[in-house]
Amino acid sequence: MLVLGALRRAQMVPRRCNTVNFQNVAPRNLSSVRQNFRILGVRCETTTSKAAKPTANAAASPKPPPPPQTPRYAYPEKLCIYHAGTPRITFLACLKISTLFIFVFFGFVVTPAYFDREGLSPTVLRTMLSAIVPMVFVAYTTSPFVSFIHMRLPPVARQSEDMLRRFARAIPADAELEVTTMSFIAKPRVSRVKASELRPVSRRFGIVNLARDTAAENAARPWYRFRAVGQFNVQFNTASRAPWVWESIMATIQKQRA
Template sequence: MVMTPAYLAAGEPLLRTAGVALCGLIPAAYVAWATAPFVASVHLHLPPYARHSRAILERFARTAPPNTRLDVTTMSLIGKPRVSAFTLSDLRPATATATATAIIGWDNMGLRRRLGTVNYLRDTAIVDRKRKWWRFRAVGGFNIQEHPDVRQRDRNLKTAWVWGVVREGIERRAKGVVGKL
């Protein structure tokens, strides 16, 4: 893309100039498409009582009700955060949903849920119907990294273990396992 003005100024044929421009646009478009589902942060809305101690927080995380609010932040290509707010019941593991490609798009192709990067899905059909036509569609696929050893790796994240517990609950709910823990 940087070379395109130089090609135009030099009087190169338009077809060659267009080829040079595409050589710059295609990688940028691929990076924008492939990295869109990567999650920067997950914020779990806690009730006040769950903030008093680690034991109570763990108990809440293990038995989090389906209406618990989540804010999942992904980053756009230009670095602008995009927050998706929904409930735990809206989130499903990508392998547990037969209609995953319909949620992500691309009909039955889905390109294997963005080349295997999507591991959580949510149905955005209702949200998209309510949006204005000029707004971006809601994010339906997420890549939330799985790090069981996050406490040893990063000392700044004091409660990162909560996501692992919540993730287990999401997977149990998707399998239909309900009962005592």
């Protein structure tokens, strides 16, 4: 019995030591874990505070004022008041270009070939006239043709149709018009004129019905530039937006004839 009791006591001693060691070690491990959690919490607080600073500054900074709103107008600043029609403009441009091809073909291909074969003969004269006559005729009869007429409107006349009609009834003398014609090679030419400069005429067998004085403008131009367009041929108006503006201008111009 004494021997058994001694053995039991010997077995219980290391268990107590183990429990004591566990009790001594466990708080240390827990304290290290707590310290780690505390460090992580401090880091989270610092990061959140740094992230919250820009939002606070952004909220504190004043907002920029909104951009001023531009007023809306019913009509553009440059209004098309006259349009000759797309079919007529296209036909005239093709006619001008085709006469240029005819001039180049007969003048630089056919005529030199006949001249080398026959010399100065009636055939050479006929081919030369076939090149020159169509080009001169088309240039003479189509140069005054007006394709478009645009008018610059003041802000008051752009507000509504009623205001535009009031402006059209009493158009000022310095109202600016942009008259677009075709050049020798069917390129658009824009002539800026005033409404008071136009006069009703009848020239070139009735082809020209409006004209203006271009002596001062041609005197100011250098010699190498084309002369200013002073004769216009205005026909039927096909403008869809406000054709009555051009009708009012034409009525004012026609009064100057009387």
